[in-house]
Amino acid sequence: MINITILGATGSIGKSTLAVIDLYNKDFNVFAISANTDHKQMLDLCNKYHPKYAVMADADAAEKLASTVSVDTQVLSGTKALDDIASHTDTDYVMAAIVGSAGMSSALAAAKAGKRIMLANKESLVLAGDIFIEAVKTNNAELIPVDSEHSAVFQCLQSGTSGLNKIQLTASGGPFLHTPIEKLKNITPDEACAHPNWSMGRKISVDSATMMNKGLEVIEAYYLFNLDPGQIDVIVHPQSIVHSSVYYQDGSTLSQLGNPDMRTVIAYALGYPQRINSGVSAINLAKNSPLEFYQPDLDKFACLKLAFEALNKGGSAMGTINAANEIAVDNFLNNKIKFLDIPEVIEKTLDASIHSAPLSLKEIVDNDINSRQIAQEIINSYV
Numbered sequence: 509m510i511n512i513t514i515l516g517a518t519g520s521i522g523k524s525t526l527a528v529i530d531l532y533n534k535d536f537n538v539f540a541i542s543a544n545t546d547h548k549q550m551l552d553l554c555n556k557y558h559p560k561y562a563v564m565a566d567a568d569a570a571e572k573l574a575s576t577v578s579v580d581t582q583v584l585s586g587t588k589a590l591d592d593i594a595s596h597t598d599t600d601y602v603m604a605a606i607v608g609s610a611g612m613s614s615a616l617a618a619a620k621a622g623k624r625i626m627l628a629n630k631e632s633l634v635l636a637g638d639i640f641i642e643a644v645k646t647n648n649a650e651l652i653p654v655d656s657e658h659s660a661v662f663q664c665l666q667s668g669t670s671g672l673n674k675i676q677l678t679a680s681g682g683p684f685l686h687t688p689i690e691k692l693k694n695i696t697p698d699e700a701c702a703h704p705n706w707s708m709g710r711k712i713s714v715d716s717a718t719m720m721n722k723g724l725e726v727i728e729a730y731y732l733f734n735l736d737p738g739q740i741d742v743i744v745h746p747q748s749i750v751h752s753s754v755y756y757q758d759g760s761t762l763s764q765l766g767n768p769d770m771r772t773v774i775a776y777a778l779g780y781p782q783r784i785n786s787g788v789s790a791i792n793l794a795k796n797s798p799l800e801f802y803q804p805d806l807d808k809f810a811c812l813k814l815a816f817e818a819l820n821k822g823g824s825a826m827g828t829i830n831a832a833n834e835i836a837v838d839n840f841l842n843n844k845i846k847f848l849d850i851p852e853v854i855e856k857t858l859d860a861s862i863h864s865a866p867l868s869l870k871e872i873v874d875n876d877i878n879s880r881q882i883a884q885e886i887i888n889s890y891v
């Protein structure tokens with residue numbers, strides 16, 4: 509029996525992980541789960557899976573859960589408790605699926621404890637890529653991407669990187685691929701969250717609509733596959749059937765294809781190196797034709813351009829754009845700023861920040877806090 513800790517169990521990835529585990533209840537045990545504030549959903553999960561630990565990041569929510577839970581589950585709270593369940597001796601695999609920079613510490617704790625990390629929280633690599641990869645290597649942890657594009661590249665690179673020219677991440681282009689830029693001005697949060705192919709949390713849905721998600725994924729790929737920035741390419745593919753491709757010197761291109769459903773990626777990470785059933789049906793290529801591909805429009809999707817810029821600057825610039833983006837998206841979702849303000853806030857924050865190569869976790873956290881402050885001040889000056 510393999511003990512799984514699911515960080516972010518109430519989220520979109522968390523729920524899809526549990527759906528795959530439900531198919532294998534003799535092989536996988538839900539050892540620990542976490543959420544931020546959703547104590548009601550956590551109570552349902554405790555009743556169904558009887559985990560040893562349930563962590564609420566929010567202390568009030570932890571109290572509410574503790575007062576209602578009747579099964580033999582220990583309720584804990586706070587960020588240290590997240591690190592503790594991620595690195596617990598009895599945890600075998602960790603699904604790192606907390607959204608945003610809040611997921612970095614626990615994912616890193618899992619790496620330091622030598623676990624199999626099924627990494628959905630791309631922000632861990634964007635913020636602390638060097639430290640994270642070093643922790644994985646030093647502690648013999650296993651790092652398996654849980655992002656459809658990176659899982660595709662990981663699968664295509666199973667025979668190694670000999671003769672590799674470049675990787676190409678596919679992007680759906682989000683809900684506004686064909687919307688003229690002047691019509692983006694008055695987009696509402698609900699319109700931005702209505703992704704045509706993927707069902708996801710609200711923050712990542714907005715990131716897909718701005719294409720910042722692809723920008724963060726470019727940085728994620730840089731660290732996961734140890735590439736030069738120039739070896740990472742992005743192509744828009746609205747059908748989200750080809751999940752990504754790798755190009756070799758001999759003219760060969762390998763791609764991984766499938767229906768857009770994260771359970772496939774999660775099942776791959778759980779079963780690796782075996783392939784197990786995910787509950788997702790195979791694609792019918794004839795029914796999905798034609799498959800289209802376009803170059804991304806970097807003027808309309810300025811967030812993608814900014815992410816490449818940050819990657820080329822290196823070091824703290826990547827943490828800066830991530831922090832500015834989290835603040836801008838949060839303000840957009842709360843109707844404080846407009847959709848097109850998001851790239852503007854990120855660009856202004858990047859310009860106003862001093863960039864260095866962050867060495868320690870403390871410097872990374874300090875840069876995250878500073879960048880958030882700068883971004884919020886820029887937003888305050890709008891209203």
Ligand SMILES: NC(=O)c1ccc[n+]([C@@H]2O[C@H](COP(=O)([O-])OP(=O)(O)OC[C@H]3O[C@@H](n4cnc5c(N)ncnc54)[C@H](OP(=O)(O)O)[C@@H]3O)[C@@H](O)[C@H]2O)c1
Nearest residue numbers: 516518519520521544545546565606607610628629708709
């Ligand atoms: N969804 C996808 O298809 C997809 C695909 C690839 C990668 N990812 C990545 O996977 C991660 C999760 O995405 P998602 O779409 O599953 O997000 P989501 O649906 O918003 O779920 C986020 C989870 O994190 C918890 N959480 C939120 N803030 C937290 C905090 N401050 N401290 C501790 N826990 C916190 C939430 O708890 P509450 O429910 O209590 O708020 C929830 O369990 C993101 O990094 C995203 O980029 C997602």
